[in-house]
Amino acid sequence: MLLDREQERSALGALLSAVHQGESRVLVVRGDAGVGKTALLEHVVESSTGTRQLRAQGVESEMELAFAALHQLCAPLLDGLPDLPTPQRTALETIFGHRAGPAPDQFLVGLAVLSLLADATSERPCICLVEDAQWLDRASAQVLGFVARRLRAESILMVFVTRAPGAELPVLEGLPQMEVAGLGDSDARVLLGSITPAPLDRRVVDRIVAEARGNPLALLELPRGPAAEQLVGRAARTTARAREPLSRRLEETFLARARELPDQARLLMLVAAAEPMGDAALLWQAAHELDIDGGAGSADEFRALLTIDDRVTFRHPLVRSAVYQGATMADRRRVHRAIAEVTDPLVDPDRRAWHRASAATGPDEAVAEELELSAQRAQARGGLVAAASFLQRSVALTEQPSLRVRRARAAARVSVHAGEFDLAARMMTIVETAATDDDQVAHALLLRGQLAFASGRPRDSIRLFMSAAEQLKELDPAVARETYLEAWAAAVFAGEPGVDTSLLAVSTAAARLPQVADPGPAGILLEGLSTWITEGRVAAAPLLRRAMNIFDSPDLSIEDSLRWGWMMGNPPSLLWDEEALQRILQRQVDLMRAAGALARLPLLMSTMAIVAAWRGDFAGAAAAKAEVDAVVEATGTRIAPYGAMLVEALRGRTEEATALIDTVNEHGSAVGQGFEVQFTRWTRAVLLNGVGSYELAFVAAEQASAEQPELFLSAWALPELVEAGVRSGHDDAARQALARLTDAATAAETAWAWGVEARSRALLSEGDEAESCYRTAVEQLARTQLRPELARAHLLYGEWLRREGRRSDARDAVRSAYTMFDTIGMVAFAERARRELLATGEKVRRRTEESRTDLTAQEQQIATLAAEGLTNQEIGERLYLSTRTIEWHLGKIFTKLGIRSRRALRGVAASLTPPAQA
Numbered sequence: 001m002l003l004d005r006e007q008e009r010s011a012l013g014a015l016l017s018a019v020h021q022g023e024s025r026v027l028v029v030r031g032d033a034g035v036g037k038t039a040l041l042e043h044v045v046e047s048s049t050g051t052r053q054l055r056a057q058g059v060e061s062e063m064e065l066a067f068a069a070l071h072q073l074c075a076p077l078l079d080g081l082p083d084l085p086t087p088q089r090t091a092l093e094t095i096f097g098h099r100a101g102p103a104p105d106q107f108l109v110g111l112a113v114l115s116l117l118a119d120a121t122s123e124r125p126c127i128c129l130v131e132d133a134q135w136l137d138r139a140s141a142q143v144l145g146f147v148a149r150r151l152r153a154e155s156i157l158m159v160f161v162t163r164a165p166g167a168e169l170p171v172l173e174g175l176p177q178m179e180v181a182g183l184g185d186s187d188a189r190v191l192l193g194s195i196t197p198a199p200l201d202r203r204v205v206d207r208i209v210a211e212a213r214g215n216p217l218a219l220l221e222l223p224r225g226p227a228a229e230q231l232v233g234r235a236a237r238t239t240a241r242a243r244e245p246l247s248r249r250l251e252e253t254f255l256a257r258a259r260e261l262p263d264q265a266r267l268l269m270l271v272a273a274a275e276p277m278g279d280a281a282l283l284w285q286a287a288h289e290l291d292i293d294g295g296a297g298s299a300d301e302f303r304a305l306l307t308i309d310d311r312v313t314f315r316h317p318l319v320r321s322a323v324y325q326g327a328t329m330a331d332r333r334r335v336h337r338a339i340a341e342v343t344d345p346l347v348d349p350d351r352r353a354w355h356r357a358s359a360a361t362g363p364d365e366a367v368a369e370e371l372e373l374s375a376q377r378a379q380a381r382g383g384l385v386a387a388a389s390f391l392q393r394s395v396a397l398t399e400q401p402s403l404r405v406r407r408a409r410a411a412a413r414v415s416v417h418a419g420e421f422d423l424a425a426r427m428m429t430i431v432e433t434a435a436t437d438d439d440q441v442a443h444a445l446l447l448r449g450q451l452a453f454a455s456g457r458p459r460d461s462i463r464l465f466m467s468a469a470e471q472l473k474e475l476d477p478a479v480a481r482e483t484y485l486e487a488w489a490a491a492v493f494a495g496e497p498g499v500d501t502s503l504l505a506v507s508t509a510a511a512r513l514p515q516v517a518d519p520g521p522a523g524i525l526l527e528g529l530s531t532w533i534t535e536g537r538v539a540a541a542p543l544l545r546r547a548m549n550i551f552d553s554p555d556l557s558i559e560d561s562l563r564w565g566w567m568m569g570n571p572p573s574l575l576w577d578e579e580a581l582q583r584i585l586q587r588q589v590d591l592m593r594a595a596g597a598l599a600r601l602p603l604l605m606s607t608m609a610i611v612a613a614w615r616g617d618f619a620g621a622a623a624a625k626a627e628v629d630a631v632v633e634a635t636g637t638r639i640a641p642y643g644a645m646l647v648e649a650l651r652g653r654t655e656e657a658t659a660l661i662d663t664v665n666e667h668g669s670a671v672g673q674g675f676e677v678q679f680t681r682w683t684r685a686v687l688l689n690g691v692g693s694y695e696l697a698f699v700a701a702e703q704a705s706a707e708q709p710e711l712f713l714s715a716w717a718l719p720e721l722v723e724a725g726v727r728s729g730h731d732d733a734a735r736q737a738l739a740r741l742t743d744a745a746t747a748a749e750t751a752w753a754w755g756v757e758a759r760s761r762a763l764l765s766e767g768d769e770a771e772s773c774y775r776t777a778v779e780q781l782a783r784t785q786l787r788p789e790l791a792r793a794h795l796l797y798g799e800w801l802r803r804e805g806r807r808s809d810a811r812d813a814v815r816s817a818y819t820m821f822d823t824i825g826m827v828a829f830a831e832r833a834r835r836e837l838l839a840t841g842e843k844v845r846r847r848t849e850e851s852r853t854d855l856t857a858q859e860q861q862i863a864t865l866a867a868e869g870l871t872n873q874e875i876g877e878r879l880y881l882s883t884r885t886i887e888w889h890l891g892k893i894f895t896k897l898g899i900r901s902r903r904a905l906r907g908v909a910a911s912l913t914p915p916a917q918a
Contacts, residue, residue, distance in 0.1 A: 008040055008178065008180060009040070009043065009044060011178060012027075012040070012041070012044040013044065013047075015027060015157055016044065016048050016051075016127075016157060019051075019125045019127075019155050019156065019157045020050070020051075020125055020155070022153060022155050022888070023152075023153060023155070024151035024152055024153060024154045024155065024156045024157070024158070025151075025156075025157050025158070025176075026148045026149075026151060026157075026158045026159075026160075026175050026176060027157075027158075027159050027160070027175070027176050027177075027178055028133075028159075028160045028162060028172050028175050028176065028177045028178070029041065029159055029160070029161045029162070029177075029178050029179075029180060030162055030163065030177060030178070030179045030180070031163070031179055031180035031181070032163065032182070032215055032246060032247070033163060033217070033246070033247045033250065033316070033317070033318055034215050034216060034217025034218055034221075034246075034247075034250060034316060034318070035180050035181070035182055035214075035215050035216065035217070036180060036216050036217075037161050037180050038131060038161065039216075040180060041129060041159060041161065045127055045129070048127065050124050050125070051124060051125045051126065051127050052120065052121075052124050052125070052126045052127070053126070053127050053129070054073050054074075054076060054077070054117075054120075054126060054127070054128045054129070055072065055073065055128075055129045055130075055131070056069040056070070056072040056073035056128075056129075056130050056131070056136075056140070056144075057069065057072065057130070057131040057132050058130075058131070058132040058133055058134065058135030058136040058137070059132070059135055059276040059277070059278075060132070060135045060276070060317060060320065060321055061135075061276035062354075062358070062389075063276065063351070063354045063389075064137050064138065064383075064385055064386040064389040064390075065137055065350065065351070065383075065386060066095070066137060066139040066140075066378050066381055066382065066383020066385070066386035066387075067095045067096065067137065067139045067140050067143070067381065067382075067383060068137050068140060068277075069130070069136045069137055069140035069141075069144075070095075070113065070139070070140040070143055070144065071096055073128060073130070073144075074092070074096075074113060074116060077116050077117070077119075077120050078092075078096075080116055080119050080120065081093065081116070083119060084112060084115050084116065084119075085115070085873060085877065087108060087594075088108065088111060088112035088115055089112070090104070091104035091105075091108045091109045091112045092109065092112045092113070092116070094380075094381060094382070095109055095139075095381045095382050095383070096381075097377075097381065100380070101380075102380075103379060103380055103381060103382040104382055105382075106139070106142055106143060106146070106382060107146065107880065109143050109382065110142075110143045110146030110147055110150070110880070111150075111876075111877060111880050113143055113144075113147050114146075114147050114150055114151070114154075114880070114881075114882050115876075115882055115883070117147065117154060117156055117882075118154040118156075118882035118883065118884045118885075121154050121155040121156060121884070124155075125155040125156065125157070126154075126155065126156045126157070127156075127157045127159070128156060128157065128158040128159065129159050129161065130144060130158070130159065130160045130161065131161045132161065132162070132317060133160040133161060133162040133172065134162045134163045135317075137383075137385070137386065138385035138386075138418070139382065139383045139384075139385060139386065141171050142171055144158075144160075144171070145171030145172060146171075146880075148160070148172075148175055149175075150630075150880050150881055150882070150885075151882075151885075152881060152882070152885035152888065152889075153882075153884055153885045153887075153888035153889075154882050154884050154885065160172055160175070181214070182212075182213055182214020182215050182216075183214040183215075183216060183219075184214065185209055185214075187214075188209050188212060188214055188219055189205060189209060191216060191219050191220075192205060192208060192209065192212075192219050192223070195219075195220055195223070196223060208222050208223060211246075211249060212246075213246055215246055217250060217316060217318075218246055218249070218250055221250055221253050221254070222249070222250075222253060224253065224257065247318055250316075250318050250322075251318050251321060251322035251325070251326075252322070254305065254315075254316075254318055254319045254322040254323070255322040255323065255326040257301070257304075257305060258305060258319075258322065258323050258326070259326070260301065261299070261301060261302055262296070262299075264292050264293055264296040265296045265297060265299060265302045266323075267290060267292055267296075267331070267335070268283075268287055268292050268296045268297050268302075269297075269302070269305065269306055269323050270323055270324065270327050270331060270332070270335050271283055271286050271287055271290070271292075271335050271338070271339065272306055272308070272312045272314070272320070272323075273314075273319075273320045273321075273323040273324040273327075274324060274332065274335045274336055274339060274355075274358075275312070275339050275355075276320075277351070278311045278312040278313065279311075279312070280308055280309065280310060280311055280312050282339065282342060282343065283308065283312055285342035286335070286338040286339045286341075286342050288342075289338040289341050289342055290334070290335070290338045305319050306319065332358070333358070333359045333360075333361065334359075336355045336356070336358035336359040337355070337356070337359035339355045340352050340355035340356040340359060343355060349370070349373070349374065349377075350374040350377060350378070350390070352370070353367065353370035353371050353373070353374045353390070354371075354374070354390075354393070356370065357370075357371055357393045357394075357396075357397060360397055362397075363397050363398060363399035364397050365397075365398065365399070365400070365403075367397050368394045368395075368397040368398045368403075368407070369394075371390045371391070371393050371394035371397070372390070372391065372394045372407060372410075374390045375387040375388075375390035375391045375394065375410070375411075375414070378390060379414060384414055384415075384417055384418035385418045385420060387414045387418070388411055388414045388415040388418050388420050388423055388424075391407055391408075391410055391411035391414060391427075392411050392423060392426075392427065394407050394411075395407045395408045395411055395427065395430060401434050401436060402436070404430065404434055405430070405431055405434050405435055405436070405440050408427045408428075408430040408431045408434070409427070409431050409440070409443060409444065409447065411423070411424075411427040412424045412427035412428045412431060412447050412451070413447060413450075415427060416447065416450050416451050416454050419454070421451060421454065421455050424447075424451050425451065428444060428447055428448055428451065431444045431447070432444050438471060438475060439475050439476070441471065442468050442471035442472045442475060442476075443468070443472075445464050445465075445467050445468035445471065446464075446465070446468040446469075446472070446479075446483055448464045448468075449461045449462075449463075449464030449465040449468055449483070449486065449487070449490075450486070452464055453465075453486070453490050456671060457672075458490040458491075458493045458494035458672065458673075459494050459501050459672060461486075461487075461490045462487050462490045462491055462494065462501040462506065463500065463501060465483050465484070465486050465487035465490065466484070466487050466505070466506060466509055468483050469481075469483035469484045469487065469509070469510075470509070473513055473514070477513065477514065477516055478516075478519075478520060478522075478523070480513060481510075481513060481519060481520070481522055481523040481526050482522045482523075484506060484509065484510040484513070484526055484530070485522050485525060485526045485529075485564070485567070487506045487510075488503065488506050488507070488510070488526065488529055488530065489567055491503045491505075491506050492570075492675055492708070492711065493673055493674070493675050494672060494673070494674050494675075495672075495673070495674010495675060495677065495678060495707060495708060503533050503708060503710065503711070504533055504534070506530070507529070507530035507531075507532075507533035507534045508530075508533075508534055510526055510527075510530040511530050511531070511534050520560075521547070521550050521551065521556060521560045521564060522560070522563075522564050524543070524546060524547050524550060525547040525550075525551075525564060525567065525568075525571070527543050528540055528543035528544040528546065528547045528571060529544070529570060529571075531543055532544065532574060532710060533710050536743075536747075537574075537743060537744060537746070537747030537748075538746065538747050540574075540747070541575060541747045541748070541749075544571040544574060544575055545571075545575070547568075547571050548568070548571050548572060548575075548577075548580055548584060551564075551565060551568045551584060551587075551588075552580070552583060552584055552587065558591065561588065561591050562591065562592065562600075565584075565587075565588035565591065565592075565604075566588070566600045566603055566604060568584050568585075568588060569581060569584070569585060569604070569607045570712070572584060573712035574711070574712050574715075574748075575747070575748045575750065575753075576715075576744065576745070576748040576750045576752045576753035576756075577748065577750050577752070578611065578614070578615075578750075578752050578784060578785065578786060579784075579785075581607075581611055582608075582611050585604055585607055585608050585611065586608070588604055589601065589604050589605065589608065592604070593877075593878075601627070601628075602627075602628045602632060602639045603639060605624045605625075605627045605628045606624070606625075606628050606639055606640075606641075606642045606643055607642070608620075608624045608643075609621040609624035609625050609628070609642065609643020609644070609646075609647075610642055610643050610646055612624055612643070613643055613646040613647045613650060614646065614786055614788065614789070615785045615786055615787060615788075616650075616786075616787035616788050616791075616820075616823075616824035616826075618647055618650075618651075618824070618825055619860070619864055621643045621644075621646075621647050622647075622857065622860060622861065622864075623861050623864055623865070624643055625641065625643050625644055626857060626858060626860075626861035626879065627861075627878060627879065628641075628643075630879050630880045630881075640664045640667070640668070640673075640676045640679070641660065641664065642679055644660060645657070645660055645661055645664060645679065645680065645683040646683055646686070648660055648661075648683075648687070649661075649683040649684070649686040649687040649690070650686060650690070650788055650824075650826050650829075651825055651826055651827050651828070652687060652690040652691055652826060652827045652828020652829060652831075653827065653828075654687065654691055654828070657683075657687050658684075658687070661680045661683055661684050661687070662680075664676055664679070664680050665677055665680040665681075668680065674707065674708070675713070677707075678704055678707045678708065678713050678714075679713060681700045681701070681703045681704035681707075681717070682700075682701070682704040682713055682716055682717045682720070684697075684700040685697045685698075685700040685701035685704060685717060685720040685721070685724065686720060687828075688700060688724070689701075689720055689723055689724055690826070690828035690829045690832070691828045691832075692832060694723075694724045694727035694728040695724075695728045697720060697723075697724035697728075698721065698724035698725055698728045698730055698733070700720075701717050701718075701720040701721035701724050701725075702721055702733065704717035704720075704721075705717040705718055705721050705737060705740075709740075715740070715741070715744045718737045718738075718740055718741040718744070718760070719741065719756045719759065719760050721733065721734065721737040722734045722737050722738050722741065722760040722763055722764070723760070723763060723796070725737065726763045726764060731764070734763070734764060735764060737760075738757075738760050738761060738764060741756070741757050741760055742757055742761075744757075745757040751780045751781065751783040751784050752780075752781070752784050752786060752789070754776070754780045755776075755777050755778075755779075755780030755781035755783075755784065755786075755789065755790075755793065756777070756781070756789060758773045758774070758776040758777040758780060759773070759774070759777035759781070759789075759792070759793045759796060761773045762774045762777060762796065762797070762800070763796065770800060771800075774793065774796065774797035774800060775797075777793040777796075777797070778790065778793050778794060778797065781793050787820055787824055788820075788824060788826060788829075790820065791816075791817045791820035791821050791824070791826070791829065792817070792829065794813050794814070794816045794817035794820070795813075795814060795817035795818075795821075795829065795832065795833050795836065797813045798810045798811070798812075798813030798814030798815075798816075798817060798833075798836060798840075799814070799836055801813055802814075802836065802839060802840055807840045807841060810836075810840045811837065811840045811841070811842050814833050814836045814837050814840065815837060815842070817829075817833045818830060818833035818834060818837060818844070821833055854896060855893060855896060855897075858879070858889065859889055859892065859893050859896075861879065862875055862879070862886060862889045862890065862893065863890075863893050863897075863905060865878060865879075866890060866893075866902055866905055867902075867905050867906045869906075872886040872887055872890070890902075893905070
């Protein structure tokens with residue numbers, strides 16, 4: 001929104017009022033440099049009483065110090081660290097360099113900062129001002145963006161101040177915005193007149209007002225720049241100047257004023273511009289190193305641009321950039337060298353290394369080595385972007401070819417993990433150009449594959465992974481196996497894109513790897529998966545069970561569990577083992593939570609939502625989805641709502657389910673995510689079978705079963721294909737699907753597999769054979785927790801019994817189905833069962849969906865977790881919310897449910913039903 005000054009003050013005042021009432025608010029204030037954003041906020045903050053103020057400021061600099069801005073914001077609160085849960089406390093102590101340890105997950109860091117801020121509001125509300133957000137270090141920006149999206153009831157006003165659109169960080173997108181506009185012409189003329197000692201020529205006033213474009217800083221500074229005659233003389237160049245950014249005009253003005261200073265004063269100002277942390281003591285030490293006189297900064301003209309007291313403060317950030325960019329390269333290097341000399345290598349080795357690098361005139365191995373060590377420290381604190389920046393500068397200063405390749409490869413690897421794909425590509429080019437041996441070339445290809453996969457190009461990544469693995473199989477067999485496993489995963493996501501990138505191509509190549517005594521967990525998993533594709537289910541089943549046992553064992557290292565555990569949904573899914581699938585998924589989720597490694601958690605939780613839905617536990621599916629949504633909302637990442645699609649398909653809400661399925665299908669088709677497309681076709685078949693649209697269900701199931709036919713989604717679609725085929729007159733296709741399903745069940749040997757196989761076989765059988773198959777289906781599926789599958793077996797059995805003229809037996813079977821469907825919430829299937837009961841002669845009143853509580857999805861999740869016995873702190877950790885927000889939500893939940901305690905909540909939890917699209 002674009003507001004005038006009074007409206008802006010009023011809007012900010014309303015936000016403060018809400019914060020004083022116990023709520024939290026977030027605002028991104030945008031505007032051009034000098035338009036008055038800071039002045040506006042200072043006015044509001046000064047007028048606010050009874051609040052605590054926390055500040056951080058981004059600094060324009062080539063130097064990236066991980067979590068620098070976050071440390072500014074949190075420094076006054078660090079006395080509260082001992083009160084945080086141990087994992088959160090450890091995370092903050094690690095990123096701030098108070099302790100050594102593995103780099104914490106950024107979600108865990110974000111939750112720790114959220115808790116720290118929430119605790120700080122126990123006595124009074126907080127105002128968090130983050131100025132010049134466009135220059136935040138990336139690690140701080142990611143964490144603060146996370147925190148901003150998780151604030152609810154902490155009595156915090158968080159304001160990000162940033163430049164006009166195009167300059168703000170992506171992490172701020174989607175947050176409430178307010179744009180600060182410039183002054184109108186009449187107000188601009190009044191301001192201009194107030195600062196000029198004598199009346200200006202009308203043409204000069206017109207020219208200044210036109211060039212200032214309502215910007216208060218420009219109105220104050222342009223008259224101090226070039227002479228009035230020059231301003232008038234630029235009239236002929238008005239169009240060109242209008243297109244030029246105003247910030248550049250202001251920089252020119254500031255630079256012109258700086259150049260009028262004496263040499264020593266100008267050099268002192270350059271020292272301040274080159275040292276972005278504003279350390280006054282360091283500034284004077286560097287000045288002494290450069291023989292700058294102590295009185296160099298005493299002139300009024302100097303102090304109008306730069307203030308040096310306990311901190312170094314420029315009149316405006318544009319002064320800093322103007323002075324630095326306007327200096328000669330020789331002067332910059334001279335200043336950086338002086339700053340490096342006076343920076344303590346023990347206290348602040350990273351800043352020293354960066355300044356030494358900026359002072360270098362060519363390759364310098366000593367400095368390159370220091371930068372490499374700085375990268376290691378940054379990476380250990382979780383500052384991947386900072387580590388990538390240090391390594392990039394290290395590469396530029398490295399002359400020895402093999403060292404240059406090694407460092408460039410390290411920079412590329414870190415850049416991929418940091419999401420800095422352009423930098424990764426540049427570093428990869430250096431590696432590929434300078435690589436001199438096969439090992440370097442192979443690892444370069446591997447990195448190219450990881451970059452392609454992270455960039456959303458799975459088909460390209462498969463080709464690169466396979467080329468890398470082929471070269472690595474002689475050089476490093478263990479890495480070759482891991483590389484083929486990465487290619488296999490990419491092929492699953494891509495679907496069946498082509499002959500050279502299909503699962504068959506990857507599996508065939510992997511099968512040719514030489515045998516080794518100990519292939520390791522990744523190698524065993526790869527062998528089972530590739531054997532499944534190349535030799536079939538029966539040959540692969542023992543290998544997959546071995547892999548499942550390994551990843552289900554407490555003896556497996558945390559490193560291997562976290563690296564490959566996200567792929568472990570494949571073996572139990574291929575083997576139709578829902579118990580093992582749930583157990584392995586839960587173990588991986590527990591490990592990730594304990595380690596704070598939450599980045600891959602959404603994929604696992606999405607799979608757990610599928611398992612919960614298939615068990616008829618829609619509340620559990622909603623709980624899993626809520627955790628996925630929390631990460632997605634906080635980070636802006638995307639994962640298809642797999643669990644929600646299956647829930648809506650099982651519910652049979654045609655409109656809601658179709659809209660969700662169509663959206664995911666459209667996205668998957670657009671970006672080449674074949675797995676997403678296949679999943680939508682399978683869930684569409686489930687939906688259509690439920691509502692009795694068998695011809696359409698047949699088409700969807702046939703498509704789903706034909707794509708990557710050896711994978712679990714294709715197999716899961718086979719029971720839908722058999723049922724839809726029989727009901728729509730496609731018996732031959734149904735028999736072919738049954739044959740495939742029988743093969744899958746024979747390899748799996750589980751109650752789930754045999755149950756759906758028997759149910760499907762019954763549809764194609766007659767007489768005693770059909771009844772025997774139905775009874776087997778009910779018996780086998782009753783041994784599982786898959787209530788929807790069991791209910792469907794009862795329904796199909798009852799439908800068959802009625803056609804056989806056994807109405808009494810049919811009523812018993814269908815009534816069982818109807819009760820289960822109704823209890824679960826499978827509306828469409830329940831309606832099918834109701835109509836079938838009517839056909840048997842039993843009167844059944846059509847049930848409308850019960851009036852549910854008006855809990856929101858998040859309140860539903862919190863109520864469920866509280867009923868399970870989790871503490872407020874544990875619920876907050878699970879949903880990335882502060883304890884105060886959990887308390888606030890529970891208060892609302894108790895009011896809506898008409899209860900007063902958690903004990904009462906446990907009593908009503910079973911009746912809570914999640915809202916649509918769980």
